Amino acid sequence: MAIPNIRIPSRQLFIDGEWREPVKKNRLPAINPATEEIFGDIPAATAEDVDIAVKAARRALGRDDWGSTTGAQRAKYLRAIAAKVLERRPELATLETIDNGKPWFEAASDIDDVVACFEYYADLAEALDSKKKTEVKLHLDSFKTHVFREPLGVVGLITPWNYPLLMTTWKVAPALAAGCAAILKPSELASITSLELGEICREVGLPPGALNILTGLGHEAGSPLVSHPDVDKIAFTGSGPTGVKIMTAAAQLVKPVTLELGGKSPIVVFDDIHDLDIAVEWTLFGCFWTNGQICSATSRLILQETIAPQFLDRLLEWTKNIKISDPLEEDCKLGPLISRGQYEKVLKFISTAKNEGATILYGGDRPQHLNKGYYIQPTVITDVDTSMEIWKEEVFGPVLCVKTFKTEEEAIALANDTKYGLGAAILSKDLERCERFTKAFQSGIVWINCSQPCFWQPPWGGKKRSGFGRELGEWSLENYLNIKQVTQYVSTDEPWAFYKSPSKL
Numbered sequence: 001m002a003i004p005n006i007r008i009p010s011r012q013l014f015i016d017g018e019w020r021e022p023v024k025k026n027r028l029p030a031i032n033p034a035t036e037e038i039f040g041d042i043p044a045a046t047a048e049d050v051d052i053a054v055k056a057a058r059r060a061l062g063r064d065d066w067g068s069t070t071g072a073q074r075a076k077y078l079r080a081i082a083a084k085v086l087e088r089r090p091e092l093a094t095l096e097t098i099d100n101g102k103p104w105f106e107a108a109s110d111i112d113d114v115v116a117c118f119e120y121y122a123d124l125a126e127a128l129d130s131k132k133k134t135e136v137k138l139h140l141d142s143f144k145t146h147v148f149r150e151p152l153g154v155v156g157l158i159t160p161w162n163y164p165l166l167m168t169t170w171k172v173a174p175a176l177a178a179g180c181a182a183i184l185k186p187s188e189l190a191s192i193t194s195l196e197l198g199e200i201c202r203e204v205g206l207p208p209g210a211l212n213i214l215t216g217l218g219h220e221a222g223s224p225l226v227s228h229p230d231v232d233k234i235a236f237t238g239s240g241p242t243g244v245k246i247m248t249a250a251a252q253l254v255k256p257v258t259l260e261l262g263g264k265s266p267i268v269v270f271d272d273i274h275d276l277d278i279a280v281e282w283t284l285f286g287c288f289w290t291n292g293q294i295c296s297a298t299s300r301l302i303l304q305e306t307i308a309p310q311f312l313d314r315l316l317e318w319t320k321n322i323k324i325s326d327p328l329e330e331d332c333k334l335g336p337l338i339s340r341g342q343y344e345k346v347l348k349f350i351s352t353a354k355n356e357g358a359t360i361l362y363g364g365d366r367p368q369h370l371n372k373g374y375y376i377q378p379t380v381i382t383d384v385d386t387s388m389e390i391w392k393e394e395v396f397g398p399v400l401c402v403k404t405f406k407t408e409e410e411a412i413a414l415a416n417d418t419k420y421g422l423g424a425a426i427l428s429k430d431l432e433r434c435e436r437f438t439k440a441f442q443s444g445i446v447w448i449n450c451s452q453p454c455f456w457q458p459p460w461g462g463k464k465r466s467g468f469g470r471e472l473g474e475w476s477l478e479n480y481l482n483i484k485q486v487t488q489y490v491s492t493d494e495p496w497a498f499y500k501s502p503s504k505l
């Protein structure tokens with residue numbers, strides 16, 4: 001498919017169904033990481049705008065056109081959004097690539113996932129109607145109890161830059177399916193496509209205030225959203241330190257949070273893999289896909305010693321073959337990192353690894369043929385010690401570190417030697433061994449004979465310092481529902497007889 005030339009939209013904040021200039025009228029540049037050029041700008045919300053948006057969301061919940069909708073009615077909006085996103089697929093993918101730097105075909109596949117995700121939550125919204133009120137059997141006849149599943153209220157959704165519109169969708173689609181009113185705060189590093197979602201919501205006639213979109217900086221727009229007393233919940237995906245700040249602020253108001261934070265996931269490769277090339281490709285995909293800028297990247301290769309030399313030789317041959325280029329080029333497989341800050345951070349990780357005694361087996365620098373843009377070669381690091389930063393900390397870049405093992409016990413210990421617990425992968429023909437690893441991995445996700453494929457039906461999330469709560473699937477819908485117990489006394493002719501009745505004195 002030809003990649004379209006597009007116009008860069010200029011938007012305001014999306015509040016109460018309308019485009020609205022930020023109270024302080026500030027804007028932030030939108031930077032193309034492939035060229036380092038400013039290609040547009042986004043509005044910068046502050047606490048004043050947060051307050052206006054929260055009030056609009058609260059009004060939406062109080063109005064029949066949103067607050068009294070059935071799941072089936074909400075499903076219509078979600079399907080209409082999906083259809084509009086699909087209609088604009090080439091353009092949205094191009095905007096995503098320009099803003100984020102991911103290869104166009106990856107961006108386009110993200111847009112396909114966005115469409116599928118809105119459709120999936122439309123189905124779940126419909127299904128919710130029959131589960132809205134469910135009876136709970138009691139041991140007494142004098143009472144009847146049922147449980148209501150109702151929208152949790154006004155929810156704040158704070159998202160990162162690595163999958164801009166897709167991470168937005170992972171939160172917005174279930175929140176709207178559940179009937180919440182939402183305030184989305186996308187990352188200031190890539191907000192353009194999330195703002196376009198505002199235009200799509202306007203076009204499909206989503207009731208005003210059901211979704212509000214506030215772009216801006218974390219401390220100026222995100223932080224007041226978290227501390228706003230009239231926001232009932234925060235769902236966050238991003239870095240560990242910001243997750244800690246959000247949880248701390250939310251705790252002051254006993255506000256529930258779900259946190260999807262970082263990772264340093266292992267991929268354990270045994271010598272009984274089905275096929276060397278297939279295993280090598282999954283290993284590369286596990287770490288270099290999305291430029292390693294994915295929380296679940298399997299960035300620690302734990303490799304059985306017996307096949308290490310041949311596996312690494314082949315891995316380098318495959319790595320050299322990865323096309324690094326402008327992400328708008330059709331067969332690009334590795335574009336630039338998101339920002340100068342991320343580029344410098346990743347190079348620093350590589351130089352610290354070198355200083356700590358590791359070997360940069362491949363890469364480690366910017367590709368020579370690209371002198372502009374935040375590009376870094378896919379990098380493979382060996383001679384890694386478990387005390388090194390490169391083994392312990394999330395890089396969020398195309399950097400794979402390698403350690404070998406002899407026994408299964410050693411492999412499990414290395415795999416779990418991390419404060420994080422998001423993903424874990426094992427490549428082996430022995431399915432009983434895969435089963436043992438599935439149990440042993442301290443993670444929320446396990447991949448067997450693959451790494452990274454992500455579908456919208458199963459749950460997604462981690463344990464340990466990767467956070468808690470689950471997104472996607474039916475689990476995500478639960479994040480946005482209040483479970484209300486309703487108990488009715490049905491023996492209304494019978495006194496309760498706990499106190500002495502004065503009429504009987």
Ligand SMILES: NC(=O)C1=CN([C@@H]2O[C@H](COP(=O)(O)OP(=O)(O)OC[C@H]3O[C@@H](n4cnc5c(N)ncnc54)[C@H](O)[C@@H]3O)[C@@H](O)[C@H]2O)C=CC1
Nearest residue numbers: 159160186187217218219222223238239242261262295396
């Ligand atoms: N787990 C993941 O998916 C992600 C992890 N990261 C990691 O985080 C590092 C830093 O990247 P950042 O973009 O700075 O991530 P970040 O975690 O600071 O940003 C994520 C979102 O949180 C917002 N935010 C920041 N401070 C906030 C606050 N005090 N209150 C409320 N919201 C706030 C940001 O504006 C953005 O929308 C990366 O180098 C990478 O290692 C970054 C993005 C995604």
Ligand code: BAL
Nearest residue numbers: 162163237294295296
């Ligand atoms: N699907 C990507 C989840 C993340 O990196 O946040």
Ligand code: NA
Nearest residue numbers: 031099189190
């Ligand atoms: Na950008």
